């Protein structure tokens with residue numbers, strides 16, 4: 001059995017250290033690079049014809065393929081933070097393999113955000129040039145990184161979200177053909193939205209999705 005301290009050591013070894021003044025910091029959505037946050041509005045998504053306002057709502061909904069009523073509640077929220085909060089009381093019904101698949105799901109969510117907001121989100125990603133992108137967080141050093149001390153210029157965390165954004169940016173730099181305007185469904189079991197398998201996403205998936213959500217459920 002793996003001991004607690006060896007698990008802690010493993011987690012520690014995954015931490016990265018960034019100099020805040022040298023990286024692109026994603027912190028508040030109103031700041032220059034706030035559009036890179038999953039909490040940013042203005043990057044609508046359409047999955048199976050259902051409009052979803054933010055990648056945060058999409059990501060949180062993906063926890064609950066077996067409880068469509070919870071998905072509906074999450075994606076029905078106007079505020080991304082409320083969408084996240086709506087997921088909290090249901091965490092015990094999160095898909096059982098969540099910790100194995102969540103980074104793949106996040107990568108897919110970011111691909112969808114780009115495919116369906118190619119000009120605007122793509123422009124913002126490319127504006128980061130070759131810099132490290134780091135989501136600053138007060139609590140979460142898995143998706144983001146935390147200030148090592150309140151006065152300091154050091155961020156420490158796994159920064160998985162920032163690294164996925166950098167990975168996507170590098171793909172985008174090579175995307176002369178616009179391949180990233182299409183996103184295949186993830187090859188994981190039970191990849192469902194509102195009881196239906198999630199289909200291929202395209203840049204104009206939105207064109208057939210102007211019907212009210214109530215007609216689509």
Ligand SMILES: Nc1nc(O)c(N)c(N[C@@H]2O[C@H](COP(=O)(O)O)[C@@H](O)[C@H]2O)n1
Nearest residue numbers: 037038039056059084135137140143161
């Ligand atoms: N609570 C909170 N406030 C923010 O302003 C944030 N940017 C985040 N981080 C985002 O939360 C998502 C991960 O959620 P789980 O904790 O895994 O349920 C992810 O989108 C982070 O970027 N959280």
